[in-house]
Amino acid sequence: MDKVILHCDLNSFFASASCLNHPELQRVPVAVCGDVKKRHGIILAKNQLAKRAGVKTAQAVWEAQQTCPGLVMVPPEYQLYMELSETVKHIYERYTGKIEPFGIDECWLDVTPARITKDYGTQLAHEIRRTIRRETGLTVSVGVSWNKIFAKLGSDYRKPDAVTVISRENYQKIAWPLPSSELLYVGRATKKKLDRVGINTIGEIATSPELLLKSLLGKNGLTLHAFANGNDMSPVQPVDHTYGVKGIGNSMTTKHDLTNDIEVKQAFLILCEMVAYRARKKKLQGSVVGIYLRDKDLTHITRQVSLPRPTFIADEMVNYAMTLYKANWDAAQRPIRSIGIRIHKLSPIGKYTQLSFLDPKHIYLQNLEYTKDDINRRFGKQAITRACLLSTKVAESNPEEQHVVHPLSFFRR
Ligand SMILES: [Mg+2]
Secondary structure, eight states: OOOOEEEEEETTHHHHHHHHHOGGGTTSOEEEEOOSSSTTOBEEEEOHHHHHTTOOTTOBHHHHHHHOTTOEEEOOOHHHHHHHHHHHHHHHHTTOSOEEEOSSSEEEEEOOOSSOOTTHHHHHHHHHHHHHHHHHSOOEEEEEESSHHHHHHHHHHSOSSOEEEOOTTTHHHHTTTSBGGGSTTOOHHHHHHHHHTTOOBHHHHHHSOHHHHHHHHTHHHHHHHHHHTTOOOOOOOOOOTTTSOSEEEEEEEEEEEEOSHHHHHHHHHHHHHHHHHHHHHTTEEEEEEEEEEEOTTSOEEEEEEEEEEEEOOHHHHHHHHHHHHHHHOOTTTSOEEEEEEEEEEEEETTTTOGGGGGOHHHHHHHHHHHHHHHHHHHHOTTSSOOGGGTTOSGGGSOGGGTOSOOSSOTTOO
């Protein structure tokens, strides 16, 4: 039996939230942006009026102002976004326990009933859409399908405040004519490769020989072929509520582009110190380390590695991050503008550490971390730092102010 899966996407979430919080902004074009003075001068989100005037997410602030002269800039209000996101999740919980968040403003819901009646998913989608608008003032677009990929496609298809059904009967008509880049996980690099061999639409991915896609994109080619045909069987995976967080990550846009391995390592050190500290504070450790790298053209990659044993130690995270970086990127060739690290598959500290007594260095590093925490707690955050970070331009960036929110699909895989 097919499932009934919804993908709910809050429309222009940051901008809508800010407008709700400041009613005087309701009737003007509004963009949420980072600090204009530093390098974060890009648009994080915009409301419908700004969108209609041609303002785009990730556009430079000066460019957006040229496109839309009356544009009002507001800073991000992360606390507000988190609270609203929670409120909306509580609404979803009235309909199902199977909720998988995808970023702060999107969720998949598995609402499969014991017996599916005709239009069940559509009716429920409309009910959820109306409830969210009535209770929060936000609008949501909902995709309804038998799989997650097409449900996501549906929520993108028509917005704001809309429902799109992609069924076994209509998917070739609705999904297949769309450009390949609309398919989840077809990023810029993948799209380029597909374009080169004349595969431009989702339908063309679906009907291309698997062998061709495999030779072009490796294993990912086969995955995309399956996705384009609606053969995504992955279940909606609820976040493990015992830990409350799925991963701990920090990212930063550096004031200067990073152009060599030493700078990259310094940036990872700063970020890993933060991530490791936050993990220890929550008494958690991660079994997977992931990195995010972006150049000035907004082209980015994410890579991750599973660890032989979970860690909450900054030095260990840096080593894994550098290995991933060296295997996938060369800053000398392609300067880095934005960099991030994240640990996930979290578990409570102590649960899987029985092996550590075999490794004195690991114990030594653990103790060192706890000692550093202690010193910082007693004498302030700047009390102890790494010598290699004392005279670096990378250290001028402060990741603490910037964590969590990123306009692009940061570590979404
Ligand atoms: Mg959204």
